[in-house]
Every structure is written in structure tokens, then in C-alpha cells.
Amino acid sequence: MPEGPTIVLMKEDLRKFVGEKVISAVGNARIDRDELVGKTLKEIRLYGKQTYLIFDEVSVRIHLLMFGSYEIDEQTKPDKSLKLGLTFKKGKMLFYTCSVKLVDDAFLKTVDWEADVMSDDWSPKKAKEKLKSQPKMMVCDALMDQEIFSGVGNIIKNEVMFRIGVHPESPVGNLPTKKLNDLIEEARNYSFDFLKWKRIDQLKKHWQVYHQKKCPKCGEEIIRKDTGKGKRSSFYCEKDQKLY
Structure with missing residues (x-):
């Protein structure tokens, strides 16, 4: 998709x-x-x-x-x-x-344009409020929730979780404030990096964990597992991504 x-x-x-x-x-x-x-x-x-x-x-x-x-x-x-x-x-x-x-x-008029992570109207404050209202939701599901992070798909989801060092099955409510802020910030940051790399046909070259075999940080095997309510594929390093 x-x-x-x-x-x-x-x-x-x-x-x-x-x-x-x-x-x-x-x-x-x-x-x-x-x-x-x-x-x-x-x-x-x-x-x-x-x-x-x-x-x-x-x-x-x-x-x-x-x-x-x-x-x-x-x-x-x-x-x-x-x-x-x-x-x-x-x-x-x-x-x-x-x-x-x-x-x-x-x-x-019913569309929440502020939920689009790449829009000038993007509201990180509103995203944070929505996340806090669902503390039991897994991070992997939260990133794929189009009402919170409209535009984020499975590639962005996996790469963001690796960037911030968070295990996909961590409940949102367990994240420290800094990690929650990092989650919101990097969802947008990675989306624009994705756009930059896609323009020059180098997106796959920059994948850190998505469909990768070894962690670029520690060299350990990347785990592939269907996670969350959506059962979408997650790729993560158990050593470098903490389960909160």
C-alpha cells in the first residue's frame, strides 16, 4: 500500500x-x-x-x-x-x-486535516492527546492508526520504532514522556526522509530494519513477527528496541 x-x-x-x-x-x-x-x-x-x-x-x-x-x-x-x-x-x-x-x-469539513503527518496543518499536540487517551494500545498499532498518524504505513512504522529504540508491542501508556515525544516527532521526520529518498529512488537503500536480516547497530538477527490487532509485520531488534 x-x-x-x-x-x-x-x-x-x-x-x-x-x-x-x-x-x-x-x-x-x-x-x-x-x-x-x-x-x-x-x-x-x-x-x-x-x-x-x-x-x-x-x-x-x-x-x-x-x-x-x-x-x-x-x-x-x-x-x-x-x-x-x-x-x-x-x-x-x-x-x-x-x-x-x-x-x-x-x-x-469532517476530515481531521491536522492528523496528516506531512501536512503543514499537522498537530503533534493533538496526536499526543489521542495517544494518551489509549494507553493500552501497542505502539505498532498506534503508528498505523490513520486517525492519529494519517499517512504512516508499515515501512514508516517499523523504521520509526527502530529509530526511537522501542519494541513494537510496548503499550503506549508505558512509554516515558521522552519516548512518547520521540514517537510523534519521528513519525513526521521519517515521513519526510522517506519522501526525499523516494524522489531519488533510494528508499530501500536506507531501510534499517524493514525486511532486513541483521541489526545495523549490534549485528543481531532482526525479528519478524505479526504484531498488534492488525497483525501487520513488524521487524525489530530485541537488543536495541526496548519493551516497555
Whole structure:
């Protein structure tokens, strides 16, 4: 599943269409595509892994899910995979194997934009309040909670826990104040590092524990285990990541 930084890169690719009118809309998403024709793309907003194409009176929410993708201008994938294709004067945006929904302005007002770890609106204070309200939640689950850390995925989760030296199964309420602050800070810091490395196609080169065999600090074996309520894969070093 694409994580927040990858969606930021997608937004940058789509930005050229802002201010343009939709000439045609195609695809097999179960929406009223005609409602988009003639509408002007006013803005593109992100909420973690979700992309909002904001038009007059209506907006489109795109979620790439596990295997979604997009293309600009040229369609190279089959029509059966095309969920939504919008044609503008400057070209096309095409979304495949993803979730597409129409939402109204009232819905947009319910989105907690301050939960997006890569947004200028990001609120570490609010994230801390949410974490403190769920002291029994494991750190691995907390980082993947899109209501707290919107945009964080499994790569970021694992690398952040290694950076701060915390075992994934540690309950949030057991973390010392400094570690809790580190968790919040590094969720954002690593997301921007992810973006930087992704731009130059060097993300995997910088993985410390994710799908690695040996700890880069002590040389011990990296443990792989499905952890938390979500049973997502965690990669960690038992020596360098403390279980609180």
C-alpha cells in the first residue's frame, strides 16, 4: 500500500491540472462521472493515503488501497483496471485498481486535516492527546492508526520504532514522556526522509530494519513477527528496541 510520501509525489504530478476544467470522465468506478464534466479542479488536498480532488460543489476521494496506481496523460493499462480517467486541456489523470468516491463539502469539513503527518496543518499536540487517551494500545498499532498518524504505513512504522529504540508491542501508556515525544516527532521526520529518498529512488537503500536480516547497530538477527490487532509485520531488534 502506498504510504503518505508516495501520495505527496502523486499530488505533485497532478498539480498541473489545477485550474483546468474536466472535458471528459471515464472509468468503471461506481460514481456519477457526468457530475464531474465541466467542473474546474480547484485544489488537491491530501489526508495521509487519501487524495481529494476538489471541484465546485463536489470532490473526488481517491484511495490507492493495496495495489492501486496512477498514470499521467497516457493510458498503458487495460480499461478493466481503470477506475477513473479525467481528461483536461493539458492532458489526463488516470487511476487504476483503487477506491473512488464522490464527497461533498460537508464531508470535507469532517476530515481531521491536522492528523496528516506531512501536512503543514499537522498537530503533534493533538496526536499526543489521542495517544494518551489509549494507553493500552501497542505502539505498532498506534503508528498505523490513520486517525492519529494519517499517512504512516508499515515501512514508516517499523523504521520509526527502530529509530526511537522501542519494541513494537510496548503499550503506549508505558512509554516515558521522552519516548512518547520521540514517537510523534519521528513519525513526521521519517515521513519526510522517506519522501526525499523516494524522489531519488533510494528508499530501500536506507531501510534499517524493514525486511532486513541483521541489526545495523549490534549485528543481531532482526525479528519478524505479526504484531498488534492488525497483525501487520513488524521487524525489530530485541537488543536495541526496548519493551516497555
